[in-house]
Amino acid sequence: MTSPQRLPTSLTPLDRARDALLNGVEPVAPVELMLGEALSCVAAEMPPLPAYPPRDIATADGYAFCARDLVGASSYSPLPLSALPLWVEAGEAVPEACDCVLDSDSVDVSGPMPQVLAEAIPGQGVRRAGSDIAAGSLVAEAGRRVLPRDLLLARAAGLARLNVRRPRLRVVNVPGGSLAADLIAESARAAGADAVLSTAAGRDAGSIAAALDDGACDLLLIVGGSGVGRTDAAVTALAARGEVFAHGIALLPGRTSAVGRVGKTPVVVLPGAPDQAFAAWWTLALPVLDRLSDRALRKAVNLPLARKIASHVGIAEIVLLERKQDMWSTLAVGELSLEAIARAEAWLVVSGGSEGFAASAPVDAYMLRE
Incomplete structure (x- = not known):
């Protein structure tokens, strides 16, 4: 035996x-994974993203204009047009000579000559090129976990895979x-x-x-x-x-x-x-x-303790915490119930050389829910 x-x-x-x-x-070594597989992995070095949208696009259906050509237009002083203006749908590129989009109520096309019934400002009804993603941005910095919001940027940029460490x-x-x-x-x-x-x-x-x-x-x-x-x-x-x-x-x-x-x-x-x-x-x-x-150092959240934590010298003890009114409230020290594990928002280690922490002492705790 x-x-x-x-x-x-x-x-x-x-x-x-x-x-x-x-x-x-x-x-x-880094690997390239499909976006869904890359979620929660740690990002490796990634190439910079192009600007998104790549061109000015309409944010609503309407007529495309250059704002300076509409100065003074109103329902009391309509601006006549020699030709029907260009209609664009939401999400479509705005012509380069145009910088605003007016809705159909601001343009009267019922008569023999189209008329503009309102002024506009540059950028009205338009999402500027690069306003969602600036050129040179990264989906995620190397060393940081890939989060769901990062995948939004990747999909908008047309990426199908990400470079991560897994x-x-x-x-x-x-x-x-x-x-x-x-x-x-x-x-x-x-x-x-x-x-x-x-x-x-x-x-x-x-x-x-x-x-x-x-x-x-x-x-x-x-x-x-x-x-x-x-x-x-x-x-x-x-x-x-x-x-x-x-x-x-x-x-x-x-x-x-x-x-x-x-x-x-x-x-x-x-x-x-x-x-x-x-x-x-x-x-x-x-x-x-x-x-x-190759993950970057985990960031700790520093808050004062709601009450004292006493610990045994010579042995490191795990403390489970939850946040209450901008203070750390202790759930368990050393002996951790399943309920405490499920409820905990953060944890810290009382080192073997410490007797614990006094009430109101600020402590760094690592978050369990990122």
């Missing part, structure tokens, strides 16, 4: 475990932890990864090791089997296939997390409980995914 996994007598500090995991990790992420579920594995896989996809979820044939080290196909991914996550119970064997499997940098992280929740490598692929072993997996995902796995995506 295989001996159960054991934690070391001292836990590895969170920052040391993360640094070991990130060592040698480089951004993946790391391949494999999530191996150890039987018994499917709730956490689904959470992690869905979170990875929302962060722009090409995430594939599979389940090991069993909880034994051999079955888990057989599922660790590092050649098919840029980041490998194992969910479950990281504890010290008789059936916990994920870390043993990792050691058999590669290298374990640390097992037992000074992180609450998530103490039994582990980090390592199989070949050149970084590996994070996340506990099977959803709250512990959540903590390890944000503090260990997501920094690796951001490095692979």
Whole structure:
């Protein structure tokens, strides 16, 4: 019978475990994806866009004119025309000699000679060239996630594909932890990864090791089997296939997390409980995914705390927050209920060297809902 996994007598500090995991990790090569596939991925370098619209266009149906030719026209002093003016439909290009569009009520064509019954100003009824998209603009800056509004610009510019970075992420579920594995896989996809979820044939080290196909991914996550119970064997499997940098992280929740490598692929072993997996995902796995995506530094939101946060020295603790009246209200510290995870708008880590934060102290928190 295989001996159960054991934690070391001292836990590895969170920052040391993360640094070991990130060592040698480089951004993946950019790929061109269809617009729908590029959504949520991190943008790579993109060519500048042409102006849109490329020419002045009508914003409503009407007659095209040059505004200076209509000075003084009114219903009391109609301006006679020698010929019927050009009619344009909304969205059509306005003739180069024209700079305004009048609706049909402002032009009388019932008599033998057309008459203009109103003045106009340049740009009236017209959308100027480049007014929607200035020439040289970008769909998205490199290092930023592609959002739905970015796809609007891409489609307007006639683009069918975007240049993005999309790391391949494999999530191996150890039987018994499917709730956490689904959470992690869905979170990875929302962060722009090409995430594939599979389940090991069993909880034994051999079955888990057989599922660790590092050649098919840029980041490998194992969910479950990281504890010290008789059936916990994920870390043993990792050691058999590669290298374990640390097992037992000074992180609450998530103490039994582990980090390592199989070949050149970084590996994070996340506990099977959803709250512990959540903590390890944000503090260990997501920094690796951001490095692979070449994502710009995540922006934190700084607000004062509604009440004090007390923390244990020597272990990093996850805090879940929600925003109330321009202050951070604490939902959970260290122990995270599923309801708190679902309600949370932001999170922060109280470092192992801190006892927490005083009430009204300003703190930086990372948003969970971008």
